[in-house]
Amino acid sequence: MTDTTTTLVTATGEHAGKTAITLALARLAADRGRSVGYMKPKGTRLRSNVGKTLDQDPMLARDVLGLDAEMHQMEPIVYSPTFIEGAIRGTEDVAALHDRVREEFTALAADRDHMFLEGGGDWTTGGVVDLTDGDVAELLDARVVLVAGYETPADLDEVLAAAEAFGDRLAGVVFNKVSETAFDSLDQDGIPFLESQGITVFGAVPREKELAGVTVGELADELGAELLTDAPTDAFVERFLVGAMSGDEALRHFRRARDAAVITGGDRADVQTAALDASGVKCLVLTGGHRPSGAVLGKAAEAGKPVLAVNTDTVTAIDRAEAVVSGGRTRDARTVDRMTELLAAHVDVDALV
Known part of the structure; x- marks a missing residue:
């Protein structure tokens, strides 16, 4: 040496x-x-x-x-x-x-x-x-x-x-x-x-x-996501949650979250609504290439929360989001x-x- x-x-x-x-x-x-x-x-x-x-x-x-x-x-x-x-x-x-x-x-x-x-x-x-x-x-x-x-x-x-x-x-x-x-x-x-x-x-x-976290904007860039709202994207996300349960169960689950992104199918209006009602949820990531209803987009705009859409399936989106969020800023x-x-x-x- x-x-x-x-x-x-x-x-x-x-x-x-x-x-x-x-x-x-x-x-x-x-x-x-x-x-x-x-x-x-x-x-x-x-x-x-x-x-x-x-x-x-x-x-x-x-x-x-x-x-x-x-x-x-x-x-x-x-x-x-x-x-x-x-x-x-x-x-x-x-x-x-x-x-x-x-x-x-x-x-x-x-x-x-x-x-x-x-x-x-x-x-x-x-x-x-x-x-x-x-x-x-x-x-x-x-x-x-x-x-x-x-x-x-x-x-x-x-x-x-x-x-x-x-x-x-x-x-x-x-x-x-x-x-x-x-x-x-x-x-x-x-x-x-x-x-x-x-x-x-x-x-x-x-x-x-x-x-510790990434901003919603950085998450969107890394996932190659389309932004469906014009809400600010500077909030920090430190973890993600998967919305695969019923709307009522989802709301209880999401209310305990802090600085989270919720990943769910673009056709799950009940889960999307529950996520937007939880203060610790900073954004929605919708999979499968589905566009949410006008009611959901209106609620997101009212709450000032970005909605991201990706064309991949939920499992792929979860893997990619986990790599981005756990890797930190x-x-x-x-x-x-x-x-x-x-x-x-x-x-x-x-x-x-």
């Missing part, structure tokens, strides 16, 4: 905020006068672009950190469903993959003080080719920062399992997206418990609506700016970088 300090940012689950945290840490290290580099050994956040499958995270890293590395260096393995199928059939040479990751890393790290590696998926992703984040940390001699969520004490099970797997390579844990209601439990019980187990906790970043430089501020305010950055 090199004299470069290497930090691998991994997570207990997907959509934990790894990208924003990895790039914010790199920026904070750069602010301290260090030359930094970035690598995501396994590309998992895939979107086809001009016939090539690309992960958006390295592209954002190149932009935000001002790097000139090539995509194939920053992301040597495209961890796609096709790649995984080939790997389990034995068509991938595991030793050659490890060599490729090591060689690209060595080239990227050659003139850098600090390399930041982003894990793919969660910490177990990559096992079929012996490239879990633990394997990558061993291969590239990296110390590991684990990003975790916290809603209840039961969430510490995942942290302990990951900590045991990483062993001495684990530098510590950063909790992210912690809600106000969970903060006291984490601060008073969770963190002291982990520290009693010999696990360092660098800090806890509070949940930020602007980072469309990742861009502003997200990294805000995360940089949050880490500086809530986390022991000096210990991290």
Whole structure:
């Protein structure tokens, strides 16, 4: 290896905020006068672009950190469903993959003080080719920062399992997206418990609506939806609900929701009406290419709630919406700016970088 300090940012689950945290840490290290580099050994956040499958995270890293590395260096393995199928059939040479990751890393790290590696998926992703984040940390001699969520004490099970797997390579844990209601439990019980187990906790970043959700407008863009109303589309959506029950049952279900989009068939006027009556529902997503009745559109206009229409079936719409909403706000430089501020305010950055 090199004299470069290497930090691998991994997570207990997907959509934990790894990208924003990895790039914010790199920026904070750069602010301290260090030359930094970035690598995501396994590309998992895939979107086809001009016939090539690309992960958006390295592209954002190149932009935000001002790097000139090539995509194939920053992301040597495209961890796609096709790649995984080939790997389990034995068509991938595991030793050659490890060599490729090591060689690209060595080239990227050659003139850098600090390399930041982003894990793919969660910490177990990559096992079929012996490239879990633990394997990558061993291969590239990296110390590991684990990003975790916290809603209840039961969430510490995942942290302990990951900590045991990483062993001495684990530098510590950063909790992210912690809600106000969970903060006291984490601060008073969770963190002291982990520290009693010999696990360092660098800090806890509070949940930020602007980072946790997507706007209705962003959701519409990502789904390729037609807007059927001219209501404002700047409300935030953090979850989605499926309207597959009767109107009365739907209304009870929707009334408990907060910052939600309701996905239902375009022909389900009873469910649409119930959704529009619930204050926590921010928009309707109607599937199947059906247009709702004039009465429903009138009610939506009165309530100031956007109605989105997609031509896909409900199951496809659910899958796509889940990917958009759980992925959080469309990742861009502003997200990294805000995360940089949050880490500086809530986390022991000096210990991290």
